[in-house]
Structure formats: C-alpha cells, structure tokens
Amino acid sequence: xxxxxxxxxxxxxxxxxxxxxxxxxxxxxxxxxxxxxxxxxxxxxxxxxxxxxxxxxxxxxxxxxxxxxxxxxxxxxxxxxxxxxxxxxxxxxxxxxxxxxxxxxxxxxxxxxxxxxxxxxxxxxxxxxxxxxxxxxxxxxxxxxxxxxxxxxxxxxxxxxxxxxxxxxxxxxxxxxxxxxxxxxxxxxxxxxxxxxxxxxxxxxxxxxxxxxxxxxxxxxxxxxxxxxxxxxxxxxxxxxxxxxxxxxxxxxxxxxxxxxx
Amino acid sequence: xxxxxxxxxxxxxxxxxxxxxxxxxxxxxxxxxxxxxxxxxxxxxxxxxxxxxxxxxxxxxxxxxxxxxxxxxxxxxxxxxxxxxxxxxxxxxxxxxxxxxxxxxxxxxxxxxxxxxxxxxxxxxxxxxxxxxxxxxxxxxxxxxxxxxxxxxxxxxxxxxxxxxxxxxxxxxxxxxxxxxxxxxxxxxxxxxxxxxxxxxxxxxxxxxxxxxxxxxxxxxxxxxxxxxxxxxxxxxxxxxxxxxxxxxxxxxxxxxxxxxx
Numbered sequence: 001x002x003x004x005x006x007x008x009x010x011x012x013x014x015x016x017x018x019x020x021x022x023x024x025x026x027x028x029x030x031x032x033x034x035x036x037x038x039x040x041x042x043x044x045x046x047x048x049x050x051x052x053x054x055x056x057x058x059x060x061x062x063x064x065x066x067x068x069x070x071x072x073x074x075x076x077x078x079x080x081x082x083x084x085x086x087x088x089x090x091x092x093x094x095x096x097x098x099x100x101x102x103x104x105x106x107x108x109x110x111x112x113x114x115x116x117x118x119x120x121x122x123x124x125x126x127x128x129x130x131x132x133x134x135x136x137x138x139x140x141x142x143x144x145x146x147x148x149x150x151x152x153x154x155x156x157x158x159x160x161x162x163x164x165x166x167x168x169x170x171x172x173x174x175x176x177x178x179x180x181x182x183x184x185x186x187x188x189x190x191x192x193x194x195x196x197x198x199x200x201x202x203x204x205x206x207x208x209x210x211x212x213x214x215x216x217x218x219x220x221x222x223x224x225x226x227x228x229x230x231x232x233x234x235x236x237x238x239x240x241x242x243x244x245x246x247x248x249x250x251x252x253x254x255x256x257x258x259x260x261x262x
Numbered sequence: 263x264x265x266x267x268x269x270x271x272x273x274x275x276x277x278x279x280x281x282x283x284x285x286x287x288x289x290x291x292x293x294x295x296x297x298x299x300x301x302x303x304x305x306x307x308x309x310x311x312x313x314x315x316x317x318x319x320x321x322x323x324x325x326x327x328x329x330x331x332x333x334x335x336x337x338x339x340x341x342x343x344x345x346x347x348x349x350x351x352x353x354x355x356x357x358x359x360x361x362x363x364x365x366x367x368x369x370x371x372x373x374x375x376x377x378x379x380x381x382x383x384x385x386x387x388x389x390x391x392x393x394x395x396x397x398x399x400x401x402x403x404x405x406x407x408x409x410x411x412x413x414x415x416x417x418x419x420x421x422x423x424x425x426x427x428x429x430x431x432x433x434x435x436x437x438x439x440x441x442x443x444x445x446x447x448x449x450x451x452x453x454x455x456x457x458x459x460x461x462x463x464x465x466x467x468x469x470x471x472x473x474x475x476x477x478x479x480x481x482x483x484x485x486x487x488x489x490x491x492x493x494x495x496x497x498x499x500x501x502x503x504x505x506x507x508x509x510x511x512x513x514x515x516x517x518x519x520x521x522x523x524x
Binding site: 124 | 373
C-alpha cells in the first residue's frame with residue numbers, strides 16, 4: 001500500500017468512526033426523549049422485563065454460584081497458607097460486590113439478552129417491520145427501542161444482585177460446607193468488610209451504567225443493521241464485542257473514579 | 263360502489279425526481295402521475311426502482327432532487343408533516359411487515375389504538391370487520407408466523423386499509439403466492455378500489471395480473487419510463503416495452519442477441 005493510499009484509508013476510517021459516534025449520539029438523544037415523553041408503554045416494558053430479565057435468571061444464578069465456588073476454593077487455599085482463612089468471607093464478598101458481580105453479569109446478559117435484542121431488532125429491519133410502523137406514524141423508537149433499552153437498565157442491578165448472592169452462597173458452600181470453616185467467622189468477616197455506600201452503592205452504579213451501555217449498544221446495532229441475513233449476523237456479533245469491551249473499559253474508569261476517591 | 267373520477271386528477275405526482283444509491287442512478291429526472299381513484303401498476307426489471315418509488319411516496323426515503331407530491335403535500339419538503347401525509351396512505355409490504363410479537367388482532371388494532379379515541383369494543387368491531395372483509399374470520403388470536411403466505415398477505419392488507427386511507431401502496435402483493443391466493447388478493451384489491459374509491463399503486467412483476475387489474479401501467483426502464491394503459495403498452499411499437507409484456511420464451515431470439523453482443 002502506498003503512503004497516499006494509507007493516509008486515504010486512515011482518513012476514511014476516521015470519518016466512519018466519527019460518523020458512527022455522531023449517529024450514536026443522535027440515537028441516544030432520541031432514546032432519552034422516547035423514555036420520558038408520552039406515550040409511555042408500560043405493557044411493552046413489562047414484556048421486555050420478562051424477555052431480558054426473567055429469561056436470564058437461570059444463567060446468571062448458575063454462573064454466579066459457579067464463580068463463588070471457584071473463588072471460595074482458590075481463596076481458601078491461598079489464605080490458609082498465611083493462616084488467614086477466616087478472611088474468606090471478606091475476600092469473596094469484596095471481589096463479588098466490587099468487580100465480578102457487575103462485570104460478569106453485564107457480560108452474561110450481553111451474551112444472552114443483548115445479542116437477542118440486536119438480532120430481534122435487525123430482523124425487524126430486514127422484514128420491514130420498522131418501516132411498517134413508520135408508515136402507520138408509530139415511532140419505532142417509542143414502541144421497540146425504548147422499552148427494550150429501559151428494561152435492560154432496570155434488570156441489570158437485579159440480576160447483579162442475584163449473581164452476587166449466588167456467588168456468596170457458592171463460596172459459603174465451599175468454605176463452610178467443604179473446607180470446614182466456621183459459619184460465624186465467614187459471615188462476620190463478610191459483614192465487617194462490606195460498606196454500604198462504597199461497595200453496594202458502587203456495585204449498583206456500575207450495574208446501572210452497564211445496563212445503559214448494553215441496552216443502548218444492542219438497540220443501536222439492531223436499529224442500524226443492514227437489511228440482509230449477513231447484516232443481522234453482523235449486528236449480533238458486534239453487539240457482544242462492542243458491549244463487552246465497553247463494559248471492561250468502563251469498569252476501569254468507574255473503579256478509578258468511585259472506588260479510590262471515597 | 264364509488265363513482266370513479268372521469269377526468270385525470272393526479273393524486274400522487276413525481277416531478278423530475280433524481281435518486282441514486284451508492285453512485286448508481288435509479289431515477290434520472292423521473293416525472294409521472296398517478297390518477298386519483300384508479301389502479302396503477304408499476305412494472306420494471308429487478309433494481310429498476312419499483313419499491314424505491316413506493317418508499318419515496320411514503321416519505322421513508324428522500325430523493326436527491328425533485329418533488330414528490332402526495333394528495334397536494336410535497337413530501338420532500340422538510341416542513342411537510344409526514345404524519346399527516348401518512349394518515350392518508352396505507353402500505354402493504356412485500357412480506358406483510360406485521361409485528362412478529364403481536365397477534366393478528368393486535369397488529370390490526372395498533373394503528374387504531376395509536377391514532378383514534380375509539381374504545382376497546384369499537385376497536386374490536388373494526389378489526390373483525392376488516393378481517394371479515396379480507397376473508398380471515400378466525401385468525402385474530404394467531405401470531406403472524408402461524409399464518410400461510412396468502413393469509414399473511416391478506417392480514418397485512420386488512421391492517422393497511424383499517425384507517426380508511428385515500429391511497430394504498432402495494433409492494434409485490436402477488437409474489438410467492440399460489441394461483442388461488444393470487445387471484446384472491448387480486449379480487450380484494452379490485453374490490454377495495456371499486457367500493458372505497460382508494461387510489462392503488464401496485465408494484466408487480468406479474469403481467470397477467472397487471473393486464474386484468476390496472477387502469478394504468480408505469481414501466482420503469484433503464485434511464486426512462488413509459489406510462490399508459492396496459493393493453494396499449496403491450497402492443498407498443500417500442501421493442502423494449504413490448505418485450506417486457508411478451509411472456510413467451512423465445513430461445514432463438516435470445517441466442518441471436520447473445521451472438522450479436524459477442
């Protein structure tokens with residue numbers, strides 16, 4: 001590739017990125033308008049709570065329990081070398097509440113519900129369902145996008161709570177049930193280490209922001225999909241990739257801003 | 263039965279419309295008119311812009327230049343209320359475009375719930391009346407995915423006319439249908455036009471249906487368009503026009519053309 005072609009290619013890519021960011025900003029503003037300006041659609045919202053939240057309960061609960069068991073096993077084996085196995089509750093609790101709970105829940109929900117959302121909306125684009133709504137003067141942003149994105153923001157903290165509780169249960173099962181740690185020691189270490197404002201507040205703040213990111217990226221990718229089978233596939237894949245990267249990068253900044261300044 | 267207007271009164275008018283996609287010109291200064299209360303069938307090869315023409319009328323896309331006037335409103339003017347224009351238009355999409363997640367009843371009820379003050383009983387009555395009108399008396403509880411192709415097309419037609427539009431746009435209403443379903447849709451469209459006086463603009467590849475149905479045919483050819491009664495176009499001295507209506511497979515002529523081309 002000649003230097004001129006390289007510069008041209010870089011220029012094209014830069015313009016595409018800027019155009020996409022601009023498009024996403026306009027989409028976000030449209031979503032925020034649809035979220036607060038009537039007509040609001042409570043029934044569609046409840047349906048989406050079921051689709052995105054209730055149908056994710058099992059995968060989130062089972063994954064949380066498995067992660068808790070691994071943390072319990074690894075944590076106990078490490079702490080016991082220093083005679084600090086009594087701190088297992090604190091180690092597991094802080095890991096789950098501060099980082100693993102919100103991040104892993106966001107990644108799991110993106111994989112299950114985010115990809116399904118992008119696939120559903122992009123299929124609606126392909127089958128002209130969104131154009132059908134426009135021709136009836138019904139804004140797809142009101143009836144399709146807003147209920148899904150708001151439901152994603154709403155379910156993420158609830159699913160994160162489930163993940164954390166299941167994780168703690170898994171760690172308790174390993175530490176107390178299998179390794180013989182005293183239940184009172186485990187629970188008192190957990191209770192004394194977790195602070196409500198810092199840890200629980202930070203956990204829910206992260207969950208809300210990750211829910212916003214997951215809902216917005218999934219609906220945006222689906223809404224702007226190319227109306228072909230390949231377009232549906234690309235929208236679904238890019239939803240998972242972009243949301244996962246956004247959640248992981250966002251987690252760093254949230255941790256830096258929230259966790260270390262209070 | 264409505265009286266059909268005797269004189270030519272353009273309900274939809276294209277004035278020097280230019281349209282291109284990714285540098286490929288679809289319409290180059292297209293001017294044509296669609297008479298009020300009549301059936302116009304739009305013909306043309308694949309990629310000739312037939313569906314684009316319908317989307318321009320509905321304001322789903324905007325031309326690069328020129329005017330598209332619908333019932334006296336210029337839909338290319340940014341100050342025109344598209345909601346007002348679309349309230350006069352019904353559109354039957356190629357694959358129906360009914361919302362997958364709603365039952366047939368809810369799909370038909372949606373535009374009434376959105377744009378009228380009718381109570382539940384009145385909406386239910388209107389939906390059942392439209393379903394009966396298209397011969398679908400017992401499918402209101404089914405999802406669109408549970409209907410056959412012909413039934414889906416009729417349900418979509420019922421939704422398109424439920425708000426009593428002045429203009430009905432039909433995108434390939436006969437494609438993929440068996441002969442019995444095709445004839446049924448043809449009869450329904452004729453009845454809608456005759457009984458309700460609705461202006462029909464139908465995109466189709468189906469020559470036999472066009473000859474039976476159309477008051478006027480618009481043939482989109484590369485770089486130009488030809489308009490007139492279908493019988494006149496069929497017997498046109500213009501070989502490109504006459505060829506389009508000639509359904510006989512002349513293999514020898516094709517061979518001669520290919521030899522001449524090489």
